[in-house]
Amino acid sequence: MMNAKNKTQSEFVRLKKQMTYQSMVWIGLGFTLVFAYLPMFGIVAAFEKYTFRKGFFGSEWVGLDNFARFFHDPDLARIIGNTISMGLLNLLICFPLPILFAILLNEIRNGPFKRIVQTASSFPNFISWVIVSVLLITLLSPDSGIVNRLLVNFGLVDKPILFLGWPEYYWWIAILSNAWKGTGWTAIIYLAAITGIDRSIYEASELDGANRFQKAWYITVPSIMPTIGIMLVLTIGGLLGVGFDQALLLGNTINEPKSNVLQYYIYQKGLITGDFSYATAMGLVVSVISLGLMLFANFVSKKTKDVGVM
Numbered sequence: 114m115m116n117a118k119n120k121t122q123s124e125f126v127r128l129k130k131q132m133t134y135q136s137m138v139w140i141g142l143g144f145t146l147v148f149a150y151l152p153m154f155g156i157v158a159a160f161e162k163y164t165f166r167k168g169f170f171g172s173e174w175v176g177l178d179n180f181a182r183f184f185h186d187p188d189l190a191r192i193i194g195n196t197i198s199m200g201l202l203n204l205l206i207c208f209p210l211p212i213l214f215a216i217l218l219n220e221i222r223n224g225p226f227k228r229i230v231q232t233a234s235s236f237p238n239f240i241s242w243v244i245v246s247v248l249l250i251t252l253l254s255p256d257s258g259i260v261n262r263l264l265v266n267f268g269l270v271d272k273p274i275l276f277l278g279w280p281e282y283y284w285w286i287a288i289l290s291n292a293w294k295g296t297g298w299t300a301i302i303y304l305a306a307i308t309g310i311d312r313s314i315y316e317a318s319e320l321d322g323a324n325r326f327q328k329a330w331y332i333t334v335p336s337i338m339p340t341i342g343i344m345l346v347l348t349i350g351g352l353l354g355v356g357f358d359q360a361l362l363l364g365n366t367i368n369e370p371k372s373n374v375l376q377y378y379i380y381q382k383g384l385i386t387g388d389f390s391y392a393t394a395m396g397l398v399v400s401v402i403s404l405g406l407m408l409f410a411n412f413v414s415k416k417t418k419d420v421g422v423m
Contacts, residue, residue: 159394172390179394188378196374199284200352207292208348212341214296215303216329231304234297245290246362253277253286277363280371287359287372299344306340307333342414350407353399375399 128135154169159179161172183189214234221227237245252258255273264270276282310333318328357376364372379399383392 156393156397158390159397161390163390163393175390179390180398182391183395183398188373191370192373192375192378195371196353196355196376199287199374200355202284202288203291203355204348204352206288207295208345210292210296211299212303212334212337215300215307216333218300218304219307219333220325220329231297231301235301236297237294238298240294242294242358242362245294246359249286249290249363250277277365278367280368283363283368283371286363287356290359291355302344303337303340306337310336346407346410346414349410350403352406353403 157169158172160174160176161169162175163169163172167173218227218231218234221230252260253276255261255275258273260276261270261273265273274282276286314332314336315328318332323331354376356372356374357380360372360374360377361380364377375395376399379392379395382388382395
């Protein structure tokens with residue numbers, strides 16, 4: 114009994130010493146519970162004709178009608194096409210850029226300059242999309258935007274281009290702005306992985322006459338492949354969630370054929386038109402598909418790792 118009592122007292126003393134760290138953990142758990150798990154009860158609205166007046170328990174039960182409506186939506190093909198196209202462009206452009214940037218940054222030998230570049234490159238991540246959209250609208254303005262002024266002054270175009278008024282330009286504006294905003298911040302993850310590489314491997318390769326490119330290709334890239342695999346799985350899982358911020362802030366009636374993506378369409382149906390049940394059903398379908406994509410990417414990543422590809 115004394116041993117159990119002493120053990121309880123020691124656990125209490127240890128918990129008291131860790132009170133600061135424990136409070137941080139419990140606050141995070143409480144935040145996740147309130148804002149991530151409790152709202153999941155609202156999924157029931159996808160199977161109802163939900164209204165505020167009747168609530169979740171009083172609204173008419175319609176079963177799978179909202180899901181059938183989703184799959185018969187005449188705008189669905191175009192919106193899914195926009196989402197997948199932007200997602201693939203994001204995967205092809207925005208995913209490899211942080212890897213390349215981290216490798217190049219790792220090759221900088223000047224410590225202070227390296228820290229300045231790393232800080233400056235990660236700063237755009239902390240700029241809200243509202244500010245980024247204002248900057249883009251200002252820079253791309255056909256009247257006073259510096260981009261159009263440079264194009265006209267250098268004779269590349271005859272007259273200013275209404276970039277945000279041409280659907281053909283929208284995808285590139287959205288993807289490149291996303292790359293500018295996230296490349297430096299994501300590169301920190303790869304830099305952390307590169308830091309963990311045993312330096313003796315580089316020293317041995319130098320004795321064998323390897324140059325910087327060979328060291329990066331044959332040592333750095335294979336060594337950070339597990340990190341690349343994890344980030345690839347997460348990126349593929351978020352494939353259907355791409356483009357919402359840009360569509361909300363840069364989309365308009367002219368570029369709507371290219372700017373409207375699934376997440377923005379769900380926002381329109383739920384918060385603008387008030388069709389909460391339909392929006393919930395669409396969100397649930399997108400979430401399930403995203404989960405499937407993530408599981409598939411994780412499965413492929415494990416298989417390729419087993420055969421020595423990653």
